[in-house]
Amino acid sequence: MSTPKLNRRQMLQGMGLAAAGAALAACAPPAAPQEAGDGAAAMETPEVWFAVSTPCPGGGSPERTEAVRQHLLDLTGILVNAYILPPGAARTEKLNLLLASGTQPLDIFEGTWPDFKGITLPLDELLEQEGQNILAGHSELDWKMMKDFEGTTWGYPRLGLMGHTHFPFFRSDWLAEAGLDMPDTWEGMEEAFVAMQSNHPEAVITTMGRSHLMYNTLGAFTEYGFSRWIDPADNMLKPAELQPGYETWLAKMNEWWEAGWMQQESFANPDYRSMLKTLTIGLWLGWYSRITGWWDQIRRDAGYVEEDYALALVINGPSGRAKTNNAGSNTAYMIPRKSKTPDAVIRYVNWIYEGGPDDVTNYLIASWGIPGEDWEWIDKEQKMARQFTAGSPVCEQKYSRDFQITLGLGPETWATAVKLELEDGSIGWNRHWQHINTYWNQYEGGRMPVDFDVPYDRTAIRDRFPGEPDFERFVDEESIKFITGVRPLSEWSSFVEELNGAGLQRWSELYTEQFRLYHPV
Amino acid sequence: MQQTGGEQLGVGVTPASSAYTERRGFREAWRQIKRDRFLYALAALPLLYFVIFQYLPMVGVIIAFQDYDPFLGIDAMFSMDRWVGLKHFRNFFDSIFFWNVMRNTVVISLYKLIFGFPLPIILALMINELRMRLFQRTVQTISYLPHFFSMVVAAGIVRAMLTPQGGLLNQLVVALGGEPKAFLTDPTLFRSILVTMDIWQQAGWNSIIYLAAMATINPEMYEAAAMDGANRFQRMWYVTLPSISFAIVITLIFRIGGMLNAGFEQILLLYSPSVYAVSDIIDTYVYRAGLIGRQYSFGAAVGLFKSILALILMYMANKVAQRLGQEGLW
């Protein structure tokens, strides 16, 4: 709390501002801030405010949104409201200001929980009392990621350990043309690409930057894959780039690069949609949705029949499985301390989780709208549905998911089992949903990162080691130089020297310290 | 008499003349203020704007010396609890990339200045020499068209032109018998691409100010020059350019003051690890440093550092302009 003196100064300042503002903005209509809990009626109907990101920057149809709000009120007894966060970097700014503001109510938002620990509510009791469905809806590991090392829960999970995000996708028609089966070894993968290239000289391998390449391939040459690891020499946590074998991997990637296998912009974040259209990508080593979503759309638009991609479930390299599972993230939904209705929020979310993976009706109501008006079940048992307005690509014609607030794991992932009626009346299972539904919890094909269950507090780390972003930039920049041959691998040892100069020791100490909170020696 | 006194007050930046003013005392000052009361009345409301919307929020710079967290509210700004002094400045200066980002910032800005500053003037001169009204308008309107693409769009267009996967430029290269090339990943080309893109986007737009200045030139001056036998180039050189020099100088001073803004959004959208070494500027550095957490204090510290440098640069540029007999900023 602040001192009275400061308060007075604040008041004076505020009054001065208000007076001056009134003079300037004489014709401004006073914006009445809608305050929650105003009057007796509002006391009975709790009102909650969400901060949401939707692909509809201006919201959906005002009428549909209002109808869904009323419908949800009838079903849950809670009046829901949403702030639509702006796109891009302004999103973070807006969220921070909403959280900081004294006049704007906010009851739930999304982010990495360690960053907000000081201003959010611990949820253990609330979940125990109002959120049994939520508790049951996530694995023990997911919940572990939401807790600090003292065991306090700070959010409910949005993301966690994911098995479906990285697979090598091969051009299946080119494989068939070469008479090859889907490879399962490193040599097989290289042979397959050579065969493709001999038939199609334009064929290339593409990734989306070094980290995606590492998720897909680093495990083939190292013991821990794309993971921080404990160096037995000094029992300290080290970056993935310093484990034995990383140098070999760099050499292998350099070999690919020099042979002209890799798309030249693999590390330069090009326009992947356009690149997919050129039909030159023989092997895709990036994020899955570019294939399951973007490519699938291009394929349907262009009417391709033969041309397609298929994934390799497992690739085994000299050191074992090439893939590393996408390590747990501590992205969560949190309730700010200033919330006046935390119990209502949890009750609402708990209602969405009701039914679990078997019955996602409530989730679909929050996401698509009113059954019978926006969508309906064709066969609930078989999870087959049809959409009326919900499927419209035009925001203004539909309810645009303002009150969904359960993205990621849990209900959204369960709902990927839903099959939809297509334009011609047949029932189809969207390729993207099918992929998520099949692989999201399949971790066997990949390595488990050593520290997958540690929710690092990176803000604290950066606070004590401000050079951490420099360190990461340096590792990335130099690694790519090694891959593209700008820097010869003979300079590896001097690179390690330079890493020491960039603060490797400090990095190691801080990460080890946090790692040890969860994994004591 | 009134005229002379006013003259000295108006130009009065030199210590001599302000001392002179001092001697003449408050009564003379008051007399002048009363004389110009209409002018002060005109200025009052606009100045109030500056007080409220520019100066009041300026208290916010103190967060550069704190570990400020917006969630603590505005009160926290006025408490000493989170005072850290020059910590954020030191963190910035201590970075192993500090000199790299400073050099990139200055070099990229300088290139943009050297190539990007004269071109709008030349473009304006060329457009001004056109005699066909309709053509003149068409050229002008089209020339500033790229200014209206947001950076996301402009960067998308540049990528589509330069990609080795069938980009326009690479099609040309292949047609001429060359090998397709990933231009954007080449450190020797990256800055040139930035500068070219900058010119493409801004040259037409920046020429507007010069065209406006040319509109105020008295046509009799051209007639007189033509009478003296001056050709088109000579008229441009001896009539047009000197007449718009006040616009050129003030624009140049502003550009120099903005030297440390080398094009954040443009670079962020186009750069990649292969070209970090030649393209990482102060703003992209701060962006990466602030990616995690709410580093408002760090951002404020770097912002303040940039402002102070800009102040020094503009002060010097202004001095030089005044030495050359030009109208400066004050």
Place this chain on the structure above:
Amino acid sequence: MQFSRDERLFNFFNIAILIVLTLLFLLPFLSVVSTSLISGKEYATRGLFILYPRQPVLNSYQMLLGQGSIVINAYFVTAARVIVGTGLNLLFTFPLAYVLSKRKLYGRVPLTMFIFFTMLFHGGLIPNFVLVEKLNLLDSFWSMILPPLINPWWLLIMRNFMLAIPEELEEAAIMDGASPLVVLVRVILPLSMPVIATIGLWYAVMHWNAWFDAAIYINDTRKLPLQLILRGILEYGAGQYSDYSGLAEMTELADPPPAESLKAAMIVITTLPILMIYPFIQRYFVKGIMLGSIKG
């Protein structure tokens, strides 16, 4: 008037160079317009740089401007913002620029410094938000109008133009017994038209393109300006790869809009109207304003 050989050569090269430049400026825009006119099917099979559509369709425009469209609504918000905003901008900038152009004014230098300082030093996001919050302007149209009321850079540019106006003109009017206000409106204003038109254009474009203030201050989607909608459409699905979202991503793709042409159409929609302003501004750029004034 008879042109000499040199003159003709000059004109030829001047025009030739400008035509080439114009085409270079135009080419990317043509590509955007063409992209906005193609269907998803055509897009899937075309190269990266589309110069002309094979089968032009207006689907994207229909989609964006269709019934109850937020785009139409945002158009009105932006138009109101440009008109009201630019008007107030000039109403505040012009008098102050005039005052600062008076060399005789007592305290002119400190006043100029006072304004100059605000060019370089800013409070930052949070104090500005708190100010707008305390003035009770959150979610109000005026939160987009009042904070950028005067741009100090442009103010000083306007002042420098006014410094170039010969003082004799003003003195002559005062001799004739005109009041200061009459001098300002009858003498200074007409002479300043080129710079007022220019700065006015800059303010208008600033308002037309602004989106960040609306993103921060406005919650009511019916008060959002065009550029914020554009940004949403451009950035959604465009970029970063941290997008784990199952249904969110796919409901859109279930019945795919031709994403690229939709984006392109949105660019055309947000760019064309402001381009149209210039020809109207240009009539203030006619040479000889000064001459006419002296003679009259």
